[in-house]
Amino acid sequence: MVEFLNIAITVLIFILSALPLYFAVKLLGGKSSLIKATLVTVISGILVSAIQAAFGLWGVLISFAALIWIYHEIFRLKWFKALLVWLIQGIILLLFSVIVGILFLSAAGISIVLNG
Numbered sequence: 001m002v003e004f005l006n007i008a009i010t011v012l013i014f015i016l017s018a019l020p021l022y023f024a025v026k027l028l029g030g031k032s033s034l035i036k037a038t039l040v041t042v043i044s045g046i047l048v049s050a051i052q053a054a055f056g057l058w059g060v061l062i063s064f065a066a067l068i069w070i071y072h073e074i075f076r077l078k079w080f081k082a083l084l085v086w087l088i089q090g091i092i093l094l095l096f097s098v099i100v101g102i103l104f105l106s107a108a109g110i111s112i113v114l115n116g
Contacts, residue, residue, distance in 0.1 A: 014038050014041065014042055015034065015038055017041055018034065018037040018038040018040070018041040019034075019037075019092075019096075020088075020089045020090075020092035020093045020096065021037045021040065021041055021085070021089050022034050022037035023088075023092055024084075024085045024086075024088035024089040024092060025037065025071075025075045025077070025085055027088060028077065028081045028084055028085055028088070029081075030071075030075035030076060030077045030081070030085065031075060031076050032075050036074065036075075040070060040071075040074050040075075043070075044066075044067055044070050047063070047066060047067075047070075048063040048066070048067060051063040051066060067086065068082045068083055068086060069082075071085050071086065
């Protein structure tokens with residue numbers, strides 16, 4: 001039962017991590033499904049990690065270009081839209097992280113006061 005729960009949680013984490021990509025692709029009119037976005041997230045994560053491990057500092061640039069190429073090919077986007085997907089994905093991820101952080105702090109009883 002514990003192994004099944006671990007697998008279920010892992011799959012859920014992969015799906016949640018693919019949501020920003022899925023929404024960004026849909027927003028720009030690309031062809032995507034949640035399953036495709038999840039697979040692209042997993043495969044591109046592995047690929048980017050391998051490239052950066054192999055090429056060091058140059059790996060950042062190479063992996064960025066590879067990621068944009070993956071978005072271009074898999075989601076049938078023009079190059080500029082693939083770049084926009086990357087940017088929008090990052091913005092969605094940032095917003096999601098801020099919201100989760102605020103909810104976590106709120107649940108922990110820590111008050112956030114914003115003074116203008």
